[in-house]
Amino acid sequence: MNRKLHGLVLAAFLLIFGFAGFTQQDSVVISLSLQNPQTHTVHVTLQYKATAAKTVFKMPNWTPGYYQLMHYAEQVTQFSAFDENNNPLAWEHSNANTWEVHTQPKKKVTLQYNVIADSAFVATSFIDSTHAYITPAATFLYVENQIQLPVSLNVLSYEKWSRVATGLDSIAGQQFQYTAPDFDMLYDCPILAGNLEELPSFKVGGVTHRFIGHRLADFNKQDFMNDLKKIVTASYNIMNDIPYQHYTFLGIGPGNGGIEHLTSSANSFTGAELNNENGRKSILSFLAHEYFHNYNVKRIRPIELGPFDYEHGSKTNQLWISEGWTVYYEYLLLARAGILSANDLYKNFQVNILAYEKHNGRLVQSLSQSSSETWNDGPFGNDKNKTISYYDKGPVVALLLDFEIRHQTKNTKSLDDVMRLLYQKFYKEKQRGFTEKEFWAACESIAGTSLTTIYNYVHSTEELNYQKYLAYAGLNIDAQNRSFAVTPVANPDSLQQKILASWLIGSSN
Ligand SMILES: [Zn+2]
Numbered sequence: 001m002n003r004k005l006h007g008l009v010l011a012a013f014l015l016i017f018g019f020a021g022f023t024q025q026d027s028v029v030i031s032l033s034l035q036n037p038q039t040h041t042v043h044v045t046l047q048y049k050a051t052a053a054k055t056v057f058k059m060p061n062w063t064p065g066y067y068q069l070m071h072y073a074e075q076v077t078q079f080s081a082f083d084e085n086n087n088p089l090a091w092e093h094s095n096a097n098t099w100e101v102h103t104q105p106k107k108k109v110t111l112q113y114n115v116i117a118d119s120a121f122v123a124t125s126f127i128d129s130t131h132a133y134i135t136p137a138a139t140f141l142y143v144e145n146q147i148q149l150p151v152s153l154n155v156l157s158y159e160k161w162s163r164v165a166t167g168l169d170s171i172a173g174q175q176f177q178y179t180a181p182d183f184d185m186l187y188d189c190p191i192l193a194g195n196l197e198e199l200p201s202f203k204v205g206g207v208t209h210r211f212i213g214h215r216l217a218d219f220n221k222q223d224f225m226n227d228l229k230k231i232v233t234a235s236y237n238i239m240n241d242i243p244y245q246h247y248t249f250l251g252i253g254p255g256n257g258g259i260e261h262l263t264s265s266a267n268s269f270t271g272a273e274l275n276n277e278n279g280r281k282s283i284l285s286f287l288a289h290e291y292f293h294n295y296n297v298k299r300i301r302p303i304e305l306g307p308f309d310y311e312h313g314s315k316t317n318q319l320w321i322s323e324g325w326t327v328y329y330e331y332l333l334l335a336r337a338g339i340l341s342a343n344d345l346y347k348n349f350q351v352n353i354l355a356y357e358k359h360n361g362r363l364v365q366s367l368s369q370s371s372s373e374t375w376n377d378g379p380f381g382n383d384k385n386k387t388i389s390y391y392d393k394g395p396v397v398a399l400l401l402d403f404e405i406r407h408q409t410k411n412t413k414s415l416d417d418v419m420r421l422l423y424q425k426f427y428k429e430k431q432r433g434f435t436e437k438e439f440w441a442a443c444e445s446i447a448g449t450s451l452t453t454i455y456n457y458v459h460s461t462e463e464l465n466y467q468k469y470l471a472y473a474g475l476n477i478d479a480q481n482r483s484f485a486v487t488p489v490a491n492p493d494s495l496q497q498k499i500l501a502s503w504l505i506g507s508s509n
Pocket residue numbers: 289290293322323326
């Protein structure tokens with residue numbers, strides 16, 4: 001399709017979904033043009049039916065999942081606003097991420113602006129002649145206090161590209177047209193466009209899972225999808241529920257990092273790593289992490305992480321659950337999928353323990369502090385003398401807690417039961433996040449005992465007693481020489497044997 005035809009498609013789109021025709025009266029209608037990729041900018045047209053004499057439009061300052069202020073509004077250029085007759089409207093750029101437009105109540109306002117998209121990173125937007133990766137929170141303005149407005153989105157792709165991939169619901173029969181029930185969902189669905197490659201999809205729990213990538217390397221794609229299916233299946237076996245209608249793994253090309261979403265994940269990925277065994281384990285582990293987040297943080301979540309505060313960031317002291325436990329489950333999923341051996345698993349915990357034990361930050365900052373301070377400390381706790389990373393200590397405390405629950409309940413319950421309880425009680429029934437008090441109450445109700453020691457491991461810098469908890473599963477740890485190597489004991493008793501075996505395969509009793 002050439003550029004002229006794109007223009008016609010836009011005109012037809014606005015006719016069909018514009019203000020006269022769109023069925024949901026208060027929808028925001030957005031068109032995203034990717035048609036000039038060589039300029040490293042994208043163009044946004046946004047239409048909204050104003051309700052007052054002034055309408056305040058804002059750009060988010062961050063994107064959920066990446067807990068740092070990103071100041072996306074700095075990338076906006078050539079902002080303009082028009083009335084229904086295409087006459088310019090007055091506006092003020094009243095602060096860095098705020099545009100106040102003089103509108104007429106009940107009349108349509110159209111915004112036009114460019115966004116510079118020249119930073120190839122999972123939490124920013126990027127476009128060049130090969131592809132575009134769009135972070136919606138870095139691209140689309142919202143109407144202040146109106147996050148709940150439904151959105152229709154038309155993507156005008158570059159003429160040389162064949163595909164657009166996103167976790168948004170598409171409009172049947174309409175190419176590259178999507179809807180979101182509100183701006184939270186719009187901001188939760190990154191958009192990848194280019195000559196993308198889709199790998200053979202699979203179903204788990206009756207739901208289709210797809211992998212769509214840009215610049216995929218040469219690797220055995222069916223084997224890779226078989227591995228991914230095993231990981232999703234292991235996850236389903238823990239949670240017993242698939243909470244989405246479709247799921248897309250986006251492979252966004254070379255780089256570092258991924259971000260989780262409700263119906264997709266954005267993953268720095270080429271697949272080249274799959275051609276050696278360690279690389280394969282590490283990239284599958286990374287994908288398992290971003291995938292399991294669809295449960296742990298997107299749905300099982302601290303109360304502070306929704307509704308999001310796009311202006312100031314949503315701070316919580318519970319990221320050790322959302323991130324640390326997701327690392328823990330990333331390991332378990334791979335072991336239960338048969339991709340990691342028991343020894344690989346022990347080695348992973350050894351690496352985490354060494355990373356935590358190596359630096360003085362462990363004597364200064366608690367796990368809960370590392371969570372609430374991450375907005376200042378950087379995503380991995382950059383000053384190792386003063387900070388720790390919840391990616392290191394979080395999974396280790398999860399391990400100790402899991403073994404404590406298994407030991408106290410004679411292996412009839414586990415941390416998996418806590419996950420299911422949190423999912424059922426807060427996500428499904430109350431449809432909200434949990435307070436930390438509610439979280440500990442859930443853990444103690446499963447364990448049937450007080451968990452004060454584990455609580456202190458989260459809220460203080462107290463030394464962790466690895467040996468005590470690992471022994472519950474018949475494991476030794478070399479804490480004396482500080483190698484922290486984990487090995488099975490010679491003669492485990494029957495409860496130790498049961499705990500270790502069912503931990504590895506994912507069951508209790
Ligand atoms: Zn994560």
